[in-house]
Amino acid sequence: MDKSFDPRTIEQDLYRQWEESGCFAVRDANAPPYCILLPPPNVTGTLHMGHAFQHTLMDALIRHRRMRGDAVLWQGGTDHAGIATQMVVERRLAADGKSRHDLGREEFLKAVWDWKEQSGGTISAQMRRLGNSIDWSRERFTMDAGLSNAVTDVFVRLYDEGLIYRGKRLVNWDPVLHTAVSDLEVLSEEEQGSLWHFRYPLTDGTGHLVVATTRPETMLGDTAVAVHPDDERYRHLIGQQVELPLTGRTIPVIADDYVDPEFGTGCVKITPAHDFNDHAVGMRHNLPLINLFTIDARLNENAPEAYRGLDRFEARKRVVADLEALGLLEKVADHRLMVPRGDRSGAVIEPFLTDQWYVKAGPLAEPAIRAVEDGRIRFVPENWSKTYFEWMRNIEDWCISRQIWWGHRIPAWYDAEGKVYVGRSEAEVRERHGLGPAVALAQDEDVLDTWFSSALWPFSTLGWPEQTHELGRFYPTSVLVTGFDIIFFWVARMIMMGLKFMDDVPFREIYITGLIRDAEGQKMSKSKGNVLDPIDLIDGITLDALVEKRTAGLMQPQMAKKIAKATRGQFPEGIPAFGTDALRFTLSALATTGRDIKFDLGRIEGYRNFCNKLWNAARFVLMNVDGHDTGLGPDARMPTLADRWIQDRLRATATAVTAHYDAYRFDLAAQTLYDFTWHDYCDWYLELTKPVLNGDADASVKRATRHTLVQVLEALLRLLHPMMPFITEAIWNDVKPAVGVDARFLVERPWVETEDFPADAAAGTELEWVKGFITGLRRIRAEMDIAPGKLLPVLVQNWTEPDQERFLRHRTLLDFLAKPESVTWLNPGEEAPESALSLVGEMRLLIPLAGLIDKDAEIARLTKEIGKLDRNLEQSESRLANESFVARAPAEVVAKERARVAELRAARSDLGAQLERIRRL
Structure with a gap:
């Protein structure tokens, strides 16, 4: 492994390997189906933070379920984005002094298709950068032939049933786009x-x-x-x-x-x-x-x-x-x-009062309301069902026509008297109504609202109206991940159309995400200048490049300057390359159910450090097992206490993470994995193995520890993989020979099951005592500013016989990690000199301070620290005493200042107690 983790050297190559190897295609036809539909982004678009957030959560679910053995399909595709796409092409024409009317409808649409083929795949490429494990072989487009046929078929069926009509009503009218x-x-x-x-x-x-x-x-x-x-x-x-x-x-x-x-x-x-x-x-x-x-x-x-x-x-x-x-x-x-x-x-x-086409929504809404009432569809969080019901119970007819050229043209024709005929084609219209060639017909000039074709997405992408294998296998889909802002425009309409044409709901659960906001809680928008491009966070960008950036005309120079100004405080040289995994883990960790997300660059920097921690841990493991037998062997002894403890902790972690995925608590899953990786595995277990690996332990004991090192690391990589696919795949490729796995990719490995690792509550209890002893002495060192390598005389009060037995049983570990010079077990009532104190349960660890520290230097240090705290405390208390500040500042700013005062007071109290203790020496 390289000495340091550089995401730029691994991500794109790994994704290419995954895609070329067919890792994202449906596997195991006999397994339970699991399907997620990607909300189709605009073909004109680029990846924004909202996409990155929702796509991360969807991909985590998909990878997790694939590893659990389900037959998984993540159905992807893009939306033709009628108005947005037409505007892009019209701007290109305007640059040449032309308009769509100069070309005529047929030539203009040809120009749109040409543009789509040349430039319309930007967002698909960006989704690959994010690690989306979509089955690209099944990618759909709302204007492809199959989906276009579905749209026409639905329109005709609804019209024939009297559920689509033409009428003159008020609409939102754009006088520029007409x-x-x-x-x-x-x-x-x-x-x-x-x-x-x-x-x-x-x-x-x-x-x-x-x-x-x-x-x-x-x-x-x-x-x-x-x-x-x-x-x-x-x-x-x-x-x-x-x-x-x-x-x-x-x-x-x-x-x-x-x-x-x-x-x-x-x-x-x-x-x-x-x-x-x-x-x-x-x-x-x-x-x-x-x-x-x-x-x-x-x-x-x-x-x-x-x-x-x-x-x-x-x-x-x-x-x-x-x-x-x-x-x-x-x-x-x-x-x-x-x-x-x-x-x-x-x-x-x-x-504006104008003739438009409408869907009669009431008859379609009634069964869609019942589907949520009776539990066939469940909102997560549940409170969003109230929003859904409020709109559905007061629903108005849906205007589905648009006066543009790019889109699904309305399948209606008019004769010379203005009589309307609807059919799948002009030939079908003539046949159905007995109209000979002498009757002139003109097709309606309008196209359908983009949301009309999107409403059919759950079944049209699976092949409807043909009864395909995929349609029978994956409809209804498992879960829809989307934002609350399109519950009305898309979610409700998919439910109505799914029940109407498939006689079943389109998805079983709807996970509603919050909005991504900036660190101050403000909605990200170009006008505020607080927009972040996820690709910039992945690849990094200099401040100069950020200022000069133009992304499809969406970011003006003054807005980029605002972002640069906000960024400069944290990253003077620009935004570093955090990599995809750090971004994904940040978004997962912030995904508190149903709440808006405050995105702070400091969080992603912290999770970039987490990636480094994982990488360095893997290097430590590989350096210690390379060239050694990591199997247990016929003469294997019982694993050490640390080995049994880490396996028990891994078992508990896997159980918790699985439950969090099932409950859509990505934040809790991320936190559980972070705590286990950073604290249990890296901070404790790897340290606890050093006395075994570097000491004179029996060969079979060393073999058992090496075995546990790689087995737990490999399992941890599997648990982390859905949220952090690239770094885990890269590490796993180096780890798998030591584990003896011959799979091509980590993405194809199974999920970690509870029974894979033994439960051992006793090991947990025992090791917590060991950790308490070590942590207690380390806390005293930190508080008293004692050098880490200095040996400490330890006095023990209020101890029990089991405490003494545990100390003797784990003396090697304690000597290595706590570095006591001596340990004296004081009898009940025996006096101790002035000491620093730390508790291990009821047991008291005492370190006599006389001779250990420079009294005058320590008093000077503590006095200086207290003075600094006092100045900061006075400043914060003065700010809170200012009625104008409390009244005008945002509530979250005032709350943050009050929390700061509380922290400063607590720190002041602790340092004051230390100072008094030193003075008594």
Whole structure:
């Protein structure tokens, strides 16, 4: 083995070997099936921290189950990402001074497919860097032939059953992209705006009503003014008419519970064609719907002539100016409001009345609700089922059409009179409806929402509508790992479609992850400049490169500078190459069930050190077993206490880790493995073997210790492998000859079972006593600043006969690791000189201090340390005494400061006690 661990020298080569050897393909057809569907990332995308987090957890589950002997399939693939992909290609065309309309639909789609073949595999390559053990031979794409056929088939079947229809309703409209978009593609953030108050005169001349709006241009489409039915101020006006300024129309005053009497004036303008809430009011009161806008948000022919053709924001200025000129502008107030913007275009989204295709969701939702109620599907954590139920029980019909070219084109055709025909092809339509060649048909120009094809992912990827072997073997899948933000958009729809077309749920369990946030708890976003690229964490990046970085246009220079500034404090030269294993183990350790994750570069640095610890431990083992017999042999003696203890600890660790995987407690599994590796195996067991291996122990005892060294290390590598696949595979390749294993790869080895190692509670009890004795003396050395190699006279008080027997039984170990000069067993009541004390159960270990330390130097050292603590304590206490700091600082910052004060006080107390003890000498 190399002297130091360098992930860059092993990772990509190991992954190539795994993939070329078919390690990720389904094995053992008779074993229980275990299947996870990869939530398909956008083909245009790159790996972000959210991907890295969820993919790490999925891969850990997959590798774990593969090692437990299941027939495992991790079904991967990518999504065609309709809007995002079309925008990428349109930008490329724009750089050449062209648009998609210059090419025409057929040539444009050819250009998209060409781009996908050349550049669309970036994220797949990055997933390999992360170690994803996906069966790449089965990789799917939502626009491949098989999935496209499934999409068409589902659309036709739902239409034939009356569950898909075409209707005119409000949608989120992007006036730049000229298409409807889903709620998930709308980002609403608070912005500074204005609240305009307008007067609407009563037609009987008795006064006016004042309405307030943040969108003055939409008042041209008002069809009512609403008040609350119980509002005494306006009850007498219900049913009367008001003049709608600038339009020459009159509109009624209506009563509706939607109105909040406490907000504004208690009068609300109702514009049913340009506001979702107003639309609902309009439907209840049969109000007319007046659409004011064109597809690019300009005023259309339904607006008064003076405003036609104006951009909506220019029309806003004109409307306000005209109302002010008429004396109808009462006031303008500053107002913070949530502004919806398209996540791709950045344009303000407009509620827009247009013809779209819809799925009738209610009939599909009912069985999907029952599937979670009766336990056929289980949410982990369970509380997310409440979120699911809330949305499903109030579900609205799903708009599935998009006005773009890249995607699954809607399988509907129109004749000259506009009559619609749906079928799998134009030929099928003509045959089903008896339409001869003389009847001209034109296919619908729209494509389906990307989420429509994604909703079929659990069964379309397995070959449906064909009844394939994989479909029968792996549907329903085992678990879905996803974020809470797409429970509505994807999870619920997969459940509905799975029950409808497979007559069974698509997955048995849904593990909902939290969001990855930065170290301060802020959501990672480009605008905040706190985004981390997982590949940068794996490979490392200099500060200069970080500042200059452009990743598909997603990171602007000023944002990279912010990251560099935050990074410089910890890593002056830039982000080092932490490697994939350190990143994966960090993400696993942070995966507390259902909670958002604060990602701190300090954590990944700590787990990079953990990788080094494991590597160095393996080198120690191999140096001590190389060229030696590691079998037990016919004359083998009983293993040492340390050998029996570490096997018992390994047994307990394997049992706990298995249980944590089954409960999706990746954090607890990681912590258990960390504690065993660092503390039990490295810090204790390897040290406990040194007196045996380097001393004059019997050859068979040494052989038993060497056997245990490699057997436990090999088993530990298997336990760590699902979370840390690369370093464990690399070490295992060197270890396997000593273990006598002829498997090609660690990835193909079985999981560690409880019965593989013997239980030995007595060894645990015995060794804890030994550890306590050693730790007690080491603690005194540390507290008194005594050199590690100095031999110590030990006095023992309050001891029992078993304590003395244990000391004699393990004298070799204790002399080697604790380095006592002498051990004196004091009789009951016998006085001891001024000593440092450490407890081992009820037994007291005493080290007489006289002559061991330089009294004056120790007093000076402790006084200096106490002074430093006092200054830090005064600073922190002063900060907490500042009412402004406590009131304005984030709660977690205040809590951190209070915890610091508590730690400083405890340390101050301990050092003060030591100082007093030294002074008494």
